[in-house]
Amino acid sequence: MKPNKALLVIDIQKGSFTPKTPRFDTEGVLARINTLAELFRQKGWPVVIIQHDGTGTSEFEKNDWDWELLDELQTEPTDTLLDKYANDVFYRSKLQELLTTWGTQELLITGCATDFCVEATIQSALAKDYNITVVADGHTTGDRPHLPAQKVIEHYNWVWQNMIPTKGNIRVEDFETISEAIYGDGQNP
Secondary structure (H helix, E strand, C coil): CCCCEEEEEEEHHHCCCCCCCCCCHHHHHHHHHHHHHHHHHHHHCEEEEEEECCCCCCCCCCHHHHHHCCCCCCCCCCCCEEEEEEEEHHHCCCCCHHHHHHHEEEEEEEECCHHHHHHHHHHHHHHCCEEEEEEEEEEEEECCCCCCCHHHHHHHHHHHHHCCCCCEEEEEECHHHHHHHHHHHHCCC
């Protein structure tokens, strides 16, 4: 049986988590992502680790320090590593091809940054009719000139909860609710 769910882990890279670019609740977000990834692996569901590849831009150049995954992010050889080239993970990447091959219908979305790459990917996935669960406390960003990071996260969680669904649906649920559902019946995070 093909898995119908996939966990997307967006841009948990060293260059996004520096003293110059602090992120809200980094340790907590990483712990929740690591736990969800392990639960997905146990169920045989894909874990897709996504890295921004800024080749040619002098930032996030493939294989440079800032492109590397954070040391605290736990990965396994069974995970799928995927480069992305714009805010939207689907843009010019192999994500859509992989999801189609796997028969994936539902995406759990986590990562950095809430208001850029996470937001763009959610919008794109919704337009492609996926069922989406945003892990409310599984994404992060930094303070913005007009708004602290925590408020940015709260704002986007509210926006996503109130979006008009397509053929798919969109939910925003916290880590505890999702992990309990995975443990409970293994079908509906």
